[in-house]
Amino acid sequence: MNVIKDPRELRKIISDFKKNRKTIAFVPTMGYLHAGHISLMQKAKVKCDILVVSIFVNPAQFNDPQDLINYPIDTEGDLAKCQSEDVDIVFLPTKEDLYPDGIPTIKIEIPSLMNVLCGSARPGHFEGILIVLSRLFHFVQPDIAVFGKKDYQQYKVVDRLVKDLAFPIEIIGSDTLRETDGLAMSSRNARLSEKEREAAILIPRTINLAKKLLDEGERDIKNFKEILQDVLASSSLLRVDYLELVDPESLQPLEKIETTMLLALAVFSGNVRLIDNTLLEI
């Protein structure tokens, strides 16, 4: 396993692989790797010759400076996990390696997909993601890149970036991995206190209840959302940032129950913001 800091060195190595007709798979991460990341790596590994994983906590996508400071880091543990997954290259740049001239002033926006859900709750978040991923894609030059659907909006936004600008990359979405009690795996879970972790269980329970309500015939979207919100409100540790039913392709909010819907939610447990989503089909 090759651990590389310098983007120019990475580019040279990748270019040599390509000249030798190797295909490249890429899993971009912010580190503090868990089983969810591992599943992305495994999905990527079988599709290409060379697996590149990047670990970079991207300051450009944090709208809240405190959230950036609190973001968990465990580089040693991450590298050990990459090693056991047979990762070929870990790209581990510093902020100065990745942004030698500071965070670029270019603005990339996909208004219809970004002005909703986490995009409206976290101004600048997706703009920062689009810049870092454009840079990473141009350094790694992968044939495929794998993204977790836990960050469903990110997955759709990146997929649109790639299609609109014709990046020669196939974007693959991978299903959310969950703890045994149903909580979606996330690096942020490490920041939950015992009580906050307990309260967070209401998030997957809300998702399960949503499925049950639809199965039982609930068709009033206002009632439906109110019942779900009431479940989350039952814990004083939780604060709902948003709970939305949106079209899974356009991400636009729905005004009535449709046959295919995405339930997307962002909930603070204590100070930790957790997101989750599920596809609902009638």
Place this chain on the structure above:
Amino acid sequence: MNVIKDPRELRKIISDFKKNRKTIAFVPTMGYLHAGHISLMQKAKVKCDILVVSIFVNPAQFNDPQDLINYPIDTEGDLAKCQSEDVDIVFLPTKEDLYPDGIPTIKIEIPSLMNVLCGSARPGHFEGILIVLSRLFHFVQPDIAVFGKKDYQQYKVVDRLVKDLAFPIEIIGSDTLRETDGLAMSSRNARLSEKEREAAILIPRTINLAKKLLDEGERDIKNFKEILQDVLASSSLLRVDYLELVDPESLQPLEKIETTMLLALAVFSGNVRLIDNTLLEI
């Protein structure tokens, strides 16, 4: 010479060249090729193994629909010129080939470089250029791309796009070629009537006068600009869109005479909008 319409076919051919360790040079054009384009091709040709020229009148960058309709086209003549310049691949997509899903809704902006000069005079112009070039760069995947400095702002905007998003491409600027009487070469010159062509001579004369005035010691920027504008106003066929002195790097307007300045101007001769610029150094 290989003439290719289909972006997927182009990508495959380029990918094969790369596997055979060939380097790729790219000259994007809107066709109606003249000696200025030829000089870009010659500059590109000597730097790489394979020369790709694209010919595509990009609807996304025309803010004025009439201007798009009037844009001159001569595909047969263009292909003959490419053939004589030993171009390896001409990429000649239709609008449907390049934008199969319509013009993308993604927005790319570099506010500081785009809100001035042609950017403020032609809303949406550079946004359209950034989208088409991002797509073209991802299809052609060149090592270098050559741009004429007649479109100086475009050259700077593209250079910034490539740096900010880390495209693995070197952008090379090439000096403006001029007719014997000094008029900058442009496909739009073909649309000038005899009288408009005659009046247009005042544009290079204004540029020459600017150099002379500085040599003679003019240091009052207001006087300086007024004298230049008066020259252009002396023809009733000309209408100045803008005449600006800007910093050559930031493109921000200057408030006093500096040791290095870019004089940039856009002037209508009849209905034809012509641009020109020069670097002024004291």
